[in-house]
Amino acid sequence: xxxxxxxxxGRREFELGKNRKESHPWEIRVVKHPDRSESSHFRAAKKTAxxxxxxxxxxxxxxxxLPYGPGPWEMHHGGSLWVKAQxxxxxxxxxxxxxxxxxxxxxxxxxxxxxxxxxELIDAFPLTLPALDDLGYKRARDLLDTPITDADGVEAWxxxxxxxxxxxxNPDHSGVLPKAAGEHHYPWPIKSADYFRYDxxxxxxxxxxxxxxxxxxxxxxxxGDGHVRIVHARHGTPAGDALAEAQRRRMMAVVPPESPIxxxxxxxxxxxxxxxxxxxxxxxxxxxxxxxxxxxxx
Numbered sequence: 487x488x489x490x491x492x493x494x495x496g497r498r499e500f501e502l503g504k505n506r507k508e509s510h511p512w513e514i515r516v517v518k519h520p521d522r523s524e525s526s527h528f529r530a531a532k533k534t535a536x537x538x539x540x541x542x543x544x545x546x547x548x549x550x551x552l553p554y555g556p557g558p559w560e561m562h563h564g565g566s567l568w569v570k571a572q573x574x575x576x577x578x579x580x581x582x583x584x585x586x587x588x589x590x591x592x593x594x595x596x597x598x599x600x601x602x603x604x605x606e607l608i609d610a611f612p613l614t615l616p617a618l619d620d621l622g623y624k625r626a627r628d629l630l631d632t633p634i635t636d637a638d639g640v641e642a643w644x645x646x647x648x649x650x651x652x653x654x655x656n657p658d659h660s661g662v663l664p665k666a667a668g669e670h671h672y673p674w675p676i677k678s679a680d681y682f683r684y685d686x687x688x689x690x691x692x693x694x695x696x697x698x699x700x701x702x703x704x705x706x707x708x709x710g711d712g713h714v715r716i717v718h719a720r721h722g723t724p725a726g727d728a729l730a731e732a733q734r735r736r737m738m739a740v741v742p743p744e745s746p747i748x749x750x751x752x753x754x755x756x757x758x759x760x761x762x763x764x765x766x767x768x769x770x771x772x773x774x775x776x777x778x779x780x781x782x783x784x
Contacts, residue, residue, distance in 0.1 A: 527645035532561050534623040535651035538575045553577045560659045564652035567604055569611035589644040597643055598634040604648045605630040663690055663698040676700040676718045686754035691747055697723045701751050712743025712763025714751045
């Protein structure tokens with residue numbers, strides 16, 4: 487198939503479930519998630535983010551100006567650096583975002599660096615803090631000015647507007663293939679392409695073995711080259727093994743244009759029933775927005 491070319495709050499009790507283990511020395515206990523409270527920091531941040539997004543929707547008819555497309559949104563703890571520019575609200579991504587669960591392993595010294603970096607960026611946009619005051623988010627100055635030295639400071643930063651409010655649709659937030667590729671489950675270098683790829687290129691495809699892969703063209707649009715490069719595949723699958731081998735050899739894992747994988751990736755660009763993905767592209771059509779397109783046998 488593949489040619490290598492190259493706080494939680496309250497009680498911390500867990501309801502026990504079955505153990506999961508194999509012949510290798512690992513074991514996982516499946517437990518119910520402890521009750522997770524929504525902090526006052528997060529409630530205030532979400533309320534403010536929704537006001538910002540409402541302003542953006544009112545001011546801009548073009549959905550492309552929204553950070554990651556139209557709502558409804560879920561707020562992702564992904565490093566949301568909201569600023570007010572001359573042209574309106576903008577959101578930049580922090581060097582790293584702190585997922586809610588990850589706060590419990592977070593070193594305050596390292597989190598404080600994120601605070602300082604955020605403060606430096608926001609200083610470059612002097613309209614930001616007055617605008618946040620107008621929206622009722624009056625804690626912004628204290629968050630940016632107060633050094634983070636303990637777990638309380640980490641919690642406050644984790645749930646603040648400058649970390650917790652990346653507005654994503656449910657599929658983009660926590661989707662699982664083949665339905666959708668969410669940021670929680672798929673590597674950012676690949677998932678990020680969903681936000682800038684051509685609509686008629688299928689980034690995620692379903693492989694013949696039923697698993698999913700992320701793929702990319704090997705040439706520019708219009709080149710006529712129907713080969714695709716596998717850029718993400720599940721470990722332990724044929725595609726995953728081929729990708730790992732290619733990486734070890736500093737090569738690429740590429741499938742031919744006649745492959746069902748390539749045909750699925752370019753389906754919106756090639757004539758219906760085509761046996762190869764190579765050749766001139768058809769007029770652009772809108773592809774699948776989120777999930778994986780299943781490869782069909784040639």
